[in-house]
Amino acid sequence: MALGFTLAVFGGALAVVLGGIGSAIGVGLAGQASSGVMSEDPEKFGSLLLLVALPGTQGIYGFLSAFLVMLKLGLVGEALKSLTIYQGWQVLIACLPVAFAGLVSGIHQGKVCASGVYMVAKQPKDLMKPVIMAALVETYAVLGLLITILLLNGIKL
């Protein structure tokens, strides 16, 4: 019984940790690039901030999924649920899409944003174009989140 519960908690933690790593690396990459650009042109702070913040969503999706797991397990508010080992595995596996899609897409979105930062340095008017490019990468994190939510919703405890 306790093992099932532990596995489920582990799943939630994985979602936060992997999504967070992806976002941290992604935001880091874009942030470095934007500091470089700002050293020449400090006025661009506002528009660059948008691009730097963009790879941050994967971490939020992970956080959100973990919160759903906590709700499911009754860690927030209500009484704790008891899970079988199979149910624990189910919750853990349900967390994997958002965790791994977030990890990899966060890093790559960061790369796209970093090159977008260079583009904005030369073409300040075209800010939204790299943002859209970055959103193309983010699609897969969104899909991961979607499946995680649907799976969590489907698992009966």
Place this chain on the structure above:
Amino acid sequence: MAIAEVLKVQILAHACVKMEVLSSIQEEGLIQIEKADFEELELQSSSTEVTELEHRLHRLSHVLDYLSRWEGKGFVKKLFTQKPQVERQKRNEVLKFDFIAVLDKIEKLEDEHNELLSEIKFLEKEEEFLYPIKSLSLPIKSLRPTDSTEILLGSLPISSYEDFQEISKKESLWFEVIDQDKRSLYLMLIYPKREKDHFEKTLKELNFSPLFFTEPILSRAEKQDGVKEVIKKIDVDIEEKRKRLEDLEKKGQSLFVYQQKLMVVYDVLLNERDKISSFSFLGETERVFFMEGWIRSSDTKKLKSKLQPYSEVTEIYLREPILEEDPPVILKNPKASRPFEVVTKLYGLPQRGSFDPTLPMAPFFFIFVGLCISEAGYGLLITLVSLFFIKFAKPKGSLLQFLKLLCLLGISTVIFGALIGGWFGFPIRKLMVLDPLQDPLSFLGIALALGFFQVWFGTLLNMINGIKNKLYLQSIFVQGGWLLLLPSLVLYAVIKRPIWGILSLSAAAGIVFFASPSRNPFARFFGGLYSLYDISRYLADVLSYSRLLALGLATTVIAMVVNTLCQTALAIPWVGWLLAALIFIGGHLFNLGISLLGGFVHSMRLQFVEFFSKFFKSGGKPFKPFELESKFVEFI
């Protein structure tokens, strides 16, 4: 559809009214001037005048930059201050004011200011140099080499002090330690002149660095003045210069009154320069000049009445663009969908033969952003903030359109937030038609249905556009085939009536036989068969709309998380309510920020990648009329 008609305009006029005609055109901003290409006509350049104006503009912008020091600071204040207004017709009156004299005055002031600053800096450096040896009480003037001895001041790293002592013991070197700090000793040395080369070399090996009094120090040192006295004198000088600096500052502040006038001068001269640069687009002979460009067909009357005073010496010709020409594009939309032009322009303007997709796109974009954010409280906030800005900051042009768009999207968010979301994380059950947290599959179904409809609608638009461009077979059988095939396949899968199966098969047949342009029957058949594979693309496009569910849920859940954290914080004694309030405000603002960004960007992507790709070809050039530009003021 929704692109304004643009005509080619050609104006032929006598050279004596050249300036007046160009000024009138610039004032109204109706025409985009194109380069006149007539070999017979001489294209003249007027570079000296332009350089002259550019030089003045440069001086003005420099002076304005300097004057902005006395401007009141504060970001918020700047946001809400409006540009001073100047009447178009009377704009040149400002040039009567002798701005060159004012420029000279301010520039002189600035030069003085900079000079004083650099003098102060220089003196401070000198002082810094004197500090380590300030305990040297001998008069500076007396530290002179004699006929047979050399005298030297300098610093020595502490690490080489022992070696140095050795040398001084053995050889004819006298020294005194003046002072010392963590790393070095400050010394005064005396040695015989005849061994100068030898000592210099040894000292260099010990990393001794000599100090020499500079001219400003020597000039300040009177007979018995030691280092301390000189430092005092320098201090007095710096103080005096600082005072002068303050006076200058006051003087500058009194010149600040000219700022507005100079701003107007700047903008007026800027437009003069543009006008003169535009000469290079004109064709000219000795007595006549010729210009051509593009004009909105609805503006032609305005142009004619504006040029009425010169009608005796000007002639205006208008004609439709010919096939080889690529006229600039002006989007024309009803008031409600005009803010959505922002989205279209981001993707690109329609090329010739395509049409403006703003109107068909607008309702989808409106709904999608609402679904993605789906939080009525946030929607209310977005609407109110954007209305507030429109009311008080009075933005113009594209910023105004963007704010209007935000306002509309806020309204959409309120509607969908009330229906499927909550108000700052608290759902009002009575208003809700569906709770996506309880029943995500229904919401997913709605999202996919919306997507299906938009993709289908995009294909329909493609068919209509194809028929307009006389591609009948292709449009009716292939696009029409898809239009029939997609819904009947879905219906067959759901209801399983044979009629839908038959319809889908016949639609597929149309696609197979007409999708490939080849004349070879085999190539045509297999090429058509291959294009049926596009169905996977349609499928992927529709599935892509599932992001509406994910983004909508994300907003709702994060809002809930914020409220849960607030409840936890409330349990803390004494400061609980404060913490809870901070978490509530900060958390919801954060969520608003990321969900607005996400909702905006992902809805846009759905338009660009899934919808526009079906029917829209961009590549048009924007219409850039020759008009009054302004940087600091607003021409009315």
